[in-house]
Amino acid sequence: MIDVVVADQVAIVTFAELSRLSRYDVSFANEARDVLFDVIDDDEAKVVVLRSADPDFCAPLADPAGALGPALAGLRAVPAWAETFAGPRSLNQMITFAKKVIITEVQGACAGAGVGLVLASDLTAAGSDATFHPPFADHPEANYVLAALSMRTHRARAWALGHTLSAREAEGAGLVNTVVDPTELGECVREMARQAAMMPLDGITLTKMMRQAVLDNQGVGQEFDAAPLLALSHPASHDQTGVGSEVQ
Amino acid sequence: MRQYGTDESIAAAPQQVLFDMDETSGIATITLNRPDKHNALSVPMRARLTQLMSDVEHDERIRVVIIRGNGPSFCSGNEINERWGQRRPHERRHTNTIGYRYSNEMAWGRPAFSQALGRSSKVTIAQVHGFCAAAAYFMIVTKVDLVVASEDASIGALEARFLGPAGAVANIHINRTIGMKAARRTGYTAVPMSAGEAAGLGLISRVVPRDELESTTWAVAGELAERDPATLLFLKSRLRMSDSLLDIPVPAITGMLISHFLQSAPDELDFWSVARDEGVGGALRADKARKGAIDPRKPRGSGEAPSPPLGGDIDD
Numbered sequence: 001m002i003d004v005v006v007a008d009q010v011a012i013v014t015f016a017e018l019s020r021l022s023r024y025d026v027s028f029a030n031e032a033r034d035v036l037f038d039v040i041d042d043d044e045a046k047v048v049v050l051r052s053a054d055p056d057f058c059a060p061l062a063d064p065a066g067a068l069g070p071a072l073a074g075l076r077a078v079p080a081w082a083e084t085f086a087g088p089r090s091l092n093q094m095i096t097f098a099k100k101v102i103i104t105e106v107q108g109a110c111a112g113a114g115v116g117l118v119l120a121s122d123l124t125a126a127g128s129d130a131t132f133h134p135p136f137a138d139h140p141e142a143n144y145v146l147a148a149l150s151m152r153t154h155r156a157r158a159w160a161l162g163h164t165l166s167a168r169e170a171e172g173a174g175l176v177n178t179v180v181d182p183t184e185l186g187e188c189v190r191e192m193a194r195q196a197a198m199m200p201l202d203g204i205t206l207t208k209m210m211r212q213a214v215l216d217n218q219g220v221g222q223e224f225d226a227a228p229l230l231a232l233s234h235p236a237s238h239d240q241t242g243v244g245s246e247v248q
Numbered sequence: 249m250r251q252y253g254t255d256e257s258i259a260a261a262p263q264q265v266l267f268d269m270d271e272t273s274g275i276a277t278i279t280l281n282r283p284d285k286h287n288a289l290s291v292p293m294r295a296r297l298t299q300l301m302s303d304v305e306h307d308e309r310i311r312v313v314i315i316r317g318n319g320p321s322f323c324s325g326n327e328i329n330e331r332w333g334q335r336r337p338h339e340r341r342h343t344n345t346i347g348y349r350y351s352n353e354m355a356w357g358r359p360a361f362s363q364a365l366g367r368s369s370k371v372t373i374a375q376v377h378g379f380c381a382a383a384a385y386f387m388i389v390t391k392v393d394l395v396v397a398s399e400d401a402s403i404g405a406l407e408a409r410f411l412g413p414a415g416a417v418a419n420i421h422i423n424r425t426i427g428m429k430a431a432r433r434t435g436y437t438a439v440p441m442s443a444g445e446a447a448g449l450g451l452i453s454r455v456v457p458r459d460e461l462e463s464t465t466w467a468v469a470g471e472l473a474e475r476d477p478a479t480l481l482f483l484k485s486r487l488r489m490s491d492s493l494l495d496i497p498v499p500a501i502t503g504m505l506i507s508h509f510l511q512s513a514p515d516e517l518d519f520w521s522v523a524r525d526e527g528v529g530g531a532l533r534a535d536k537a538r539k540g541a542i543d544p545r546k547p548r549g550s551g552e553a554p555s556p557p558l559g560g561d562i563d564d
Contacts, residue, residue, distance in 0.1 A: 034249045041250065076308045076481065079369040083305035088363040213498075222492035228369070228485045 001028070002035050003053070009197040010190070011045035018058040021091070022112030022139070024071035029084050032091050040098045046201055047193045048098070050117060051105040057130070058114020064138040068236040078228050085113075086141035086227030093224055095120035096146065097212050099205045101196045105189040106130045107182055112139060118175065119146040123196070125189050127182035130167040132175060136160050140230035145223040149215075151175050253292040257330070261292035267300050274311035274473040275466070276304060276370075283319020286379050288327045294361040301364040311477055312469045313368065315388065316375035316462075325382025325407055329524060366391035366421070366497050369484050371472050375465040377458060379545070381440065382407035382415065390421035393487075395451060396465040397443045398458040403451065404440025406528075406545065409535065410519045413438075420496050426451050440545070 003014040013035065020028040039048055052058065061067055071081050084090060095102050095117060104121040106114075111133035118124050118132070119142070135142040147156045155173035159165055170176040180188045196204075215221065251258050266279040278300055280287035289297070304310050317323050365372055365388060372392040374380075380389055380403040389395050389403065397403075405416035413435030416422055422431045426449040434441065446452045456464045472480070491497050523531035532545065 037249045076477070078485075079481070080306040082369070083302060087305075088360075088367060089302060216495065216498040221498060222489075222495075225367070225488055225492040225497065229489055232482075232485070 002032060004035060004039055006039075006042060006045050008194070009044065009046040010193040011039045011042060011048045012051065013039060013048060014051050014053050016053045018052050018054070018114050018117075019056075019061060019112065021085075021116075022058065022061050022064065022114070023067045024081065024085060026084055029091060033089060033094060036091065036094055036098075040094070040100050045100060046199075046204070047101045047103065047196045049103045049105055049189055049193050050095075050121065051189070052107070052114075054108070056108035057104075057106040057110040058112055058117070059109055060111035060133055064112055065236055068138055068140075068231075068234060072231055072234075072236060078231050081231060082141075082228040086224060086231075088224075090141065090224075092116045092120045092141060092143065096143075096215065096220065096224075099208050101193075101199075101204060101208075103189060103193055103196070105185060106132075106176070107185055109133065111135070113141075115139075116142050119143060119150055123192060124176045125178050125180065125185060125192060126167045126170060126176045127185040128167050128179055129182050130170070130176075130179075132159070132165040132167075132170045134159050134162055134164065137162070138236070140234055141224070141227045143220060143223045145219045146215075147175075149218055149220070251292065251295065253290060253295075253330075257290045258292045261290065261296045264290070265293050265296040265300065269307075269310060271309055273470055274309055274477075275469045276307075276310045276313045278313060278315045280315075280317040280323055281319075283317075283321075285327070286321040286324035286381075287317040287319065287384075288324045289383060290327045290330055294326070298361045298364040301368055304368065304370055308477075310370055311473045311475075311480055312371045312373065314373045314375055314465055314469055315365070315392065316465070317377070319378075321378030322374070322376040322380045322401070323384035323388065324379050324528070325384050328528065362387055363497065366491070367488065369481060369488075371469075371480065371484065373465060373469055373472075375461060376401045376403070376443075376452070377461055378402065379406075381405075381545075385434075386415045386419045386422055389451065390419065390425050394453045394468060395446075396454045396456070396461065396468055397446065397452045398461040399443050399455055400458055401443040401446070401452075401455075402440045402545065403443070403446050405434045405438055406440065408435050408438040410523070410531070420494075420498055424494065424496055425449075 001016045005012045005014075015032065017028075021032070036048075039045060071085075072078060085092075087093065101123065102121040103123045103125070104118050105125055106118060107127040107130055109131050110118060112135060115132060115135040116139065136144060144156075144160060147160060150156075151159070151174040159173060159175075165173060165175065167176065167179045171179045178188065178192075253261070264280070264282045266281050267276065268279070269276040278297065280289070280293070282288060282293070301313070304313055371394075374389045374392045374395045376389060376395055376397040377400060380397075380401055382405065385403055385405060405413060408416060413432075416435035417432055419431070422434070426434075426446075430449050433439070441449065441451070443452060443455045447455045454464055454468065488497075519531045519535060522534045526533075
């Protein structure tokens with residue numbers, strides 16, 4: 001379900017059904033994390049491309065709010081949920097703080113947890129058919145500080161409040177670096193990766209180390225750390241058996 | 249995920265980092281079990297510790313985690329004679345294979361050891377005796393919630409003597425816990441703190457005689473474990489949020505960058521040559537012979553060496 005090809009210092013990681021992350025599929029999240037951990041640590045890869053095998057990068061769920069409730073399933077499930085989907089070992093944090101350049105290649109719909117991957121990655125290229133759904137209503141692990149840093153702030157806010165962005169709007173908002181015809185997307189990303197792979201590795205990696213310090217100073221880490229509390233306050237967690245009575 | 253270490257060190261790790269849980273009390277214990285090396289942490293040991301802390305997050309029965317050590321000391325820090333560990337100054341270039349992997353794990357990488365204890369949703373307590381040096385100081389005891397120590401504890405940045413002070417001085421946890429002046433003192437002189445001094449600085453919650461250490465730690469843990477689990481969970485989440493606002497969990501990037509560029513002078517390289525063959529203790533013995541060299545194993549104000557020598561890398 002996750003394919004990795006490393007060639008010419010570029011690792012291409014292809015996921016099938018990324019929407020499983022939106023459904024809080026623990027097994028898939030752990031598999032993706034393990035694969036990415038090894039890829040980022042691979043001395044043969046200087047750049048990592050994340051893409052989907054499906055027509056949509058990360059298809060929207062029919063009932064996105066319905067996924068979070070079972071995942072939280074009572075107050076005590078929050079630590080396990082946070083550890084897998086929001087904590088330091090989660091995919092979002094692993095990508096955000098990776099020492100290699102990470103590129104996301106987006107076609108079709110990018111919704112739910114898929115948006116988190118776009119926010120966390122360094123560079124994004126999108127097909128002109130792509131749409132970017134706002135993630136914050138149903139994903140407490142989505143990082144608004146990252147959105148505010150990646151995008152033009154007013155446009156980030158409008159998006160966060162519910163507006164789905166077209167590819168061109170996403171480019172105008174700063175969420176996406178470049179928009180091309182869908183038939184040219186793969187080649188565009190490969191060229192982007194090839195350019196990044198020609199950069200001096202030490203310089204890239206040290207720069208990313210310093211960038212992590214900047215991200216932390218800007219509050220990105222704090223936002224990730226807030227996810228458990230955000231999950232506890234999310235409406236989806238309030239109707240679970242025992243939650244209301246336990247928090248006295 | 250790929251495992252780093254020799255076949256031997258990977259195979260040994262489960263016996264060198266033990267895990268136990270008392271279901272009645274909700275207290276789990278992680279015991280470092282490499283007494284011949286004063287519980288120096290190899291890469292596989294750190295990986296196991298990280299995994300155990302991750303497993304603990306998924307176990308609702310556990311409310312408190314005690315981390316302790318077998319043998320003469322709590323922990324002497326990271327193993328230095330290890331290919332995937334700290335870059336040794338005789339290694340010409342910091343490459344991804346060696347330096348970045350170590351730094352990723354220790355100071356920079358979010359998935360790694362440096363984050364495992366400080367970000368736990370469980371109450372964490374360190375039970376400290378003997379040496380608590382280097383990474384045990386700046387990665388463990390400053391990141392747990394509470395520290396209970398015996399009177400013979402010696403806590404400090406021993407590694408500063410041969411790696412520089414970054415781990416102690418450029419560490420937000422240490423600065424916020426004991427104050428900037430004291431943090432710099434530990435890093436710029438490498439002289440460790442006695443248990444009394446550390447308690448006075450706020451690093452240690454309770455200091456007791458050695459024969460009362462375990463019972464006292466369990467009493468402290470038991471008191472916390474009896475609290476309402478939902479309330480405890482909320483409070484830990486609340487504290488973690490506050491720590492974030494204070495930047496306390498931020499990995500020590502500055503320290504790592506400094507370490508990356510560290511270039512040792514010729515006489516400092518001698519330390520590494522000796523350490524490779526005779527361990528840190530042997531290298532410190534040779535270091536003592538240098539005029540003016542301070543023994544970083546003797547804490548200030550203790551008057552005596554922290555514990556009777558039993559062998560292992562950092563003993564006299």
